[in-house]
Amino acid sequence: MEKKKVAFICVHNSCRSQIAEALGKHLAGDIFESYSAGTETKPQINRDAVRLMKEIYGIDMEAEGQRSKLISEIPEVDIAISMGCNVGCPFIVREFDDNWELEDPTGKSDDEFRIIIGKIEEKICEMAKKEKNKC
Secondary structure, eight states, X not given: OOOEEEEEEOSSSSSHHHHHHHHHHHHHXXXXXXXXXXXXXXXXXXXXXXXXXXXXXXXXXXXXXXOOOBGGGXXXXXXXXXXXXXXXXXXXXXXXXXXXXXXOOTTSOXXXXXXXXXXXXXXXXXXXXXXXXXX
């Protein structure tokens, strides 16, 4: 059975969606393929996200090839997740399957980043359990 493709979408594809892509690959890579994208891009992934993902999980998002990219740069997906529209809701030509409504931690403390990273981890694990039970 082919794995489903999941896209984590936010406006700039520089923080929350990048964290979700990395955790999706790390925690559920055997269950679904993870991608991230935005309607705009940034020159680099959020430095605090890169640092904390290395510190917490040993994941080097940039060494793994992650970069800020547009929705048009990823394959067609089966599931599209909005990270939250608190900074503006991206338009992706289809309905989102879910909106995780996560605050953007950019510019906030490490503790606030860790809270958002923890929530993303929980949601990735919930998705993995749900998808695995469908098999």
